Amino acid sequence: MIGARPGQRIVLFAFSGIWWVQPFVNQPFTRVQPDSTWSNSTHFGTKYAALLVEGNYQPPANINALPPAGNGVVAVAVVNGSPEFWQTWWFLLLATLAAAGMVAAYFFQRMVLLGSEEKRFREAIETMPAMAFSARSDGHWTFVNRGWVEFTGLNVAQSAGVGWQTAVHPDDLSHLLNKWLRSLASGEPLEHELRIRRVVDGAHHWFLMRSQALRDMHGKILRWYGAATDIEDRKRAEQLQAALAHANRVNTMGELVASISHELAQPLMASTMNAKASLRWLQHEPPDLAKAREGTKKIIEAGTLASEIIDRLRSLYKKAPPKRELVVINEVVVEMTGMLKSEARRHGVSIRIDLKDDLPMTVADRVQLQQVLMNLMLNGIEVMNETGGVLTVKSQSNALGGFEVTINDTGPGLPPGKADQLFEAFFTTKPQGSGMGLSISKSIIEAHGGHIWATNNEGRGATFHFTMPPAVEDQSATK
C-alpha cells in the first residue's frame, strides 16, 4: 500500500516491449485524478508520474522492486508486463487500416451524394421554365440549358463562345454587349431586357436576362451564371399601358378642349351681343353714343376675361402655379352678375344679389373664382331657360371664419337620383353639355381649400354652395 498526499508523485518504471505501456491502465491506481498531467522522461526506460489526490493506492501486483523514494516521490515501482492486445503492432496496423477504410468510405459516400445532388441540380436547370447559361470569367459561354436550346434552336456547341449572340435581336445586341462587357470588367451583375429569336416561327420574344458572377473565397470571378426569363406578357402589358396612356392624353386634350370651349363660350357670346347692340346704337339716327360706349366697354370686359381665361388655361397646361392674390368675393360677384345680366335677361331670368358686407378676404386666383361663379350662374340661367325665374347670388360669413356663396335658382331642381354625380367630369344631362363645368369648379374650389356642394330647395329649384377659407396671413388687410 502506498500513501500519497496531493502534490506528491508516484513514479513507476515500465519494462515492456512497447514503450507506452502505462501500468495505471490495468492496475488499481483508481484515485488518479482524471485531469492529472503526465510527465514523461526517458532517462531510464520510460517514467510516468501523476499528481495524486490524497488517499491510499494499491500498487500493481507484478511490481517486483520498490526503489527508494525521495524528492517528493512517494514510491517508485518497477513494473514488468507484457503488452495488452491493443498495444501490439498488429492491432495498431488493423486499427489504422480500419480507420483509413472508414475515411475512404465516408469520402466515397460524399462523392456519391454530391454526384446525385449535381445530377438533381442539372436536371432542375435543364427542366426549369427559363433559359439558363454559364460562361467563363472572360464571358465565353460554355453551357446552355434545354430551355435555351429548344427556344433558340442553338445547341450547346452552337451557343458556345459568342455563338449565342446570333439568337439576339440585332437592335438589342450592341446595347446588351456593352452592358455584358461592363459587367465582365466590374463583376457587377448583369440585368438587361432584350429580344431573343424563337426558332419555330422566327418571332422575337422579350426576355429579361440576368447574370451573376460566382467568386472564389478571395473574390476572384470563377464563372458567370445567367438566366433569361420570358417577359413577353409583361412587355405586352406595358405596351398596352402606353397605348392607354396615350389614349388618356388624347382624352385629357379632349377635356381641355371641352373646358376651353365651355369657359370661352360666355365671354365670346357676350362680346358678340354687345357688339351687335353697339352697332345698333350707332346706326340710330342720331347715334346713341352713350349706349354704344357702354356696349363697347362690355366688349372690352368680355375680351379681357376671355384672354385671362386663355392665359389661365395656358398656365394650367404649363403646370404653372395658379395666381394667389387677395380677393374680395363681393367684387367678383358684382363683376359676374354684371357680365351675365344680359344673358339672363335673354332667358327671362332676373338676377338678384344679396351680399353681406365686411366679409373676410380670401387668397385666391381671381380668374378661377370668376370661372366658378360663371359656371354656377350659367347653369342656373340655363335650367330656367324655358320657364324664366330668379337667380339669387348670396354671400355670407360661415362658421369657419371664411365665407359661403350660394347660387339659388327656381328651376326644376337637381336631376333625381343623380345629385352625387353632378361634380364628376363628363356628367351631364344636357344634349349639348360637356359635363365639365361643375367638375372644373370643384377642382378649383378644393385647390383653394374650400368646399362645393349642391342642395335642392325646399320649394322650387336648386342651390349651389361653395365656401372659401379666410386669408389668414392678411387678416389685417380685411379690416
Ligand code: ADP
Ligand atoms: P354641363 O352643364 O355641361 O352639363 P356641368 O358640370 O355644368 O355640365 O353640370 C352637370 C350637370 O349638373 C348638368 O348637366 C345638370 O344635370 C346638373 N346641374 C348643374 N346645375 C344645375 C342646376 N342649377 N339645377 C339643376 N341641375 C343642375
